[in-house]
Amino acid sequence: MTKDGISLLYVEDDPEACEFVRTALESHGFQVDVAHDTVSGLALASDREYGLLLLDVLLPDGSGFDLLRQIRSIGIESAVIFLTAQGEVNHRVEGLDLGADDYLSKPFAMAELLARIRAVVRRRLGHPSDDVLRLADLELDIQSHKVTRGGCHIDLTPKEFSLLQYLLENAGSAVSRSMITERVWGIGFGGYDNIIDVHMARLRSKVDRSFPVKLIRTIRGIGYTLEAPSDAPS
Amino acid sequence: MKDPTGLLNRGSIELRWTFRFALVMLIVVLGMAYYQFTLVTLRIRSDALLLMHLQAREILEAAERSPWRSSSRDELIAYIDQHISSAESELELGIRLLDDGGQTLLSRGSFLKYEIPGRDSFPTTNKGELLRELDVGTTNHFIVMATPLDVGWVEVAIDDSRFAESLSEMRNRFLISLPIASLITAFLSWVLARGSLLPIVRMTELARRISASELDDQLPTTGSGDELDRLAETLNEMIARVRGGVESLRGFANNAAHQLRTPISRLSIRLEAARLAERDPAADQELIEAAQRDLERVSRAITGMLRLAESDAGLPPGRRHAIDLGPLLAGAVEFFEPSASEGEVELVANTDVEAKVSGDTDWLTEMISNLLDNALKATPAGGRVTLNLSRNEDEAWIEILDSGPGFWLAAGESESHFRLIPADDPSTSNRKQAEVRLGLGLPLAQKIAHAHNGSVAVEPRADGGSRALVSLPLI
Secondary structure, eight states: OTTTTOEEEEEOSOHHHHHHHHHHHHHTTOEEEEESSHHHHHHHHHHSOOSEEEEESEETTEEHHHHHHHHHHTTOOOEEEEEESSOSHHHHHHHHHTTOSEEEESSOOHHHHHHHHHHHHHHHHOOOOOSEEEETTEEEETTTTEEEETTEEEOOOHHHHHHHHHHHHTTTSEEEHHHHHHHHHOOOOOOOHHHHHHHHHHHHHHHTTTSSSOOEEEETTTEEEEOOGGGOOO | OOOHHHHHHHHHHHHHHHHHHHHHHHHHHHHHHHHHHHHHHHHHHHHHHHHHHHHHHHHHHHHHHSOTTSTTHHHHHHHHHHHHHHSOGGGOOEEEEEOTTOOEEEEEEHHHHSOOOOOSOOOSSSOOOEEEEEEETTTEEEEEEEEEOSSSEEEEEEETHHHHHHHHHHHHHHHHHHHHHHHHHHHHHHHHHHHHHHHHHHHHHHHHHHHHTTTOOOOOOOSSOOHHHHHHHHHHHHHHHHHHHHHHHHHHHHHHHHHHHHHHHHHHHHHHHHHHSOOOHHHHHHHHHHHHHHHHHHHHHHHHHHHHHHHHTOOOTTOOEEEEHHHHHHHHHHHHHHHHHHTTOEEEEEOOSOOEEEEOHHHHHHHHHHHHHHHHHHSOTTOEEEEEEEEOSSEEEEEEEEOOOSEEEEEOSSTTOEEEEEOOOTTSOHHHHHHHHHOOHHHHHHHHHHHTTOEEEEEEOTTSSEEEEEEEEBO
């Protein structure tokens, strides 16, 4: 799987949180280095090549935003996810403007962090430039906006189409409800998990109901995943 | 006093103004004195010259009447002597007759008394009056005027020290009065400065009283519309804004405490019970999941508080773009539509209006989402929520109507502060009441509208339910 061998740099000043997250990430097959301030973070980042940087925004000797600027200025283009306990929308916009790939507010669930890391890594690796996304007998044609399953046409609204496309792009990995809210609806604030559930229920009724093999699976405590039952997750 | 800094500042303004007023007044007084002094000097001098001129003319006429070379010479001398003696002695009038070559023919008065040297030479052509001034001895300063006769010259001399004395006396008097004038000027300036600052001092005291009495008062305005009235109005507006802020903060803090305490105390009870109970993997698992849910609620409440604080600070510069409200609202309605229809609430939208505002998509979407979410939660099954977009030339209006009666809405003392009161209606489920009571969405929507120079007004409808009206300035 793609996650194997990905090396991560985690810059966070709280040693306890740091150790916990490091252990959790390592148990999922990531190699994790940690730094507790911007100076050692910058040193590590310029020393080794990381697939992903996890940066806390508030660090004892500066901000994660500044650290990212410095890292980018020496030509390091690794993927970046910001973690913050600070305000929501403005910081999120500032982080993304700086070229971060994603942004996650504390406190977060490990499952949410893992889902986001996988989505970012997957996005970084790039999709096959195929215009048609496939999973089992499900086909989604990006160009013609057509969805078929087992040769039967499925009629979706534009938003349902985007939702299914997002799930297909991350097929095999879990996507959280807040990821769906941000990526599909472009809403940068949370709190509407139940509404996402209703949208998913609708999509499910169109994609899965009349077929014996169910592709959309609810993952407790996180969100959803789209996968063929044969390649169950590890 | 409680506030020495304020006093100092006030004192320094008073001092500065006093100094400025005094400076202006002194410049005016000095200028006028200098002008007067110059005027008097010129006047005195021209008086002296006129006097000498007249004397010369009289001698001239007398000389013509009785030519001094003739036998009537004695007559002329007598005339001149009489003339001199009738003049004021202080003037030290002297008269001298000279021939064309400058040789003295006759000296009377001060010309006899003092040794007043004659001119080196007299012009032979272009005869006219000649003036010179000279010091004689240590005390006398003479002005001598030579006037041509048909043959020879007549010189008239006067001592001008009398004029000089009166001038210096005038100067002395002025110099003596200068410090007094300065003192008076300074005092008047202080009175002026104090007088013009007095209303501000009064206003400061009032403002201090108001801040002590928790913003319940207003500064009095006279309605005259003068500068101070405008200041008072501005301050009143500011006080109202601060009061609104304080009220919403207070309401918010209560609300936040409630939202945080409920899950935290529940969590605490759960953990306490679990600590005392026998270990049981299934029960532990249940406990952990429940604890996570409680923590999630806490986290959501904190997020809400942060959002409220963030939107209170206003829209950051650079986040304003032209936004077409129609598609934005349609998108929000599309987002909520499935959950509305699941709850058997009809969600109707009329957004087919061209209305562009300046703002931020995220913020405006959040505002509408909050209002729609509230409306949907307040509406029981079988009800209806309507969203209408309309406009005039300057403003766009977004109207959100719900058929209720999920909650009644009581506007607080200021518009920016709402309280939500769950309606005592059996058709409203407990779940809905609990959620509605959170009520963070409405203040947040209000703040976002404010950040876009707009407003949100919410009122109960006569037939139950409520109506939220957002107005935003068009671009």
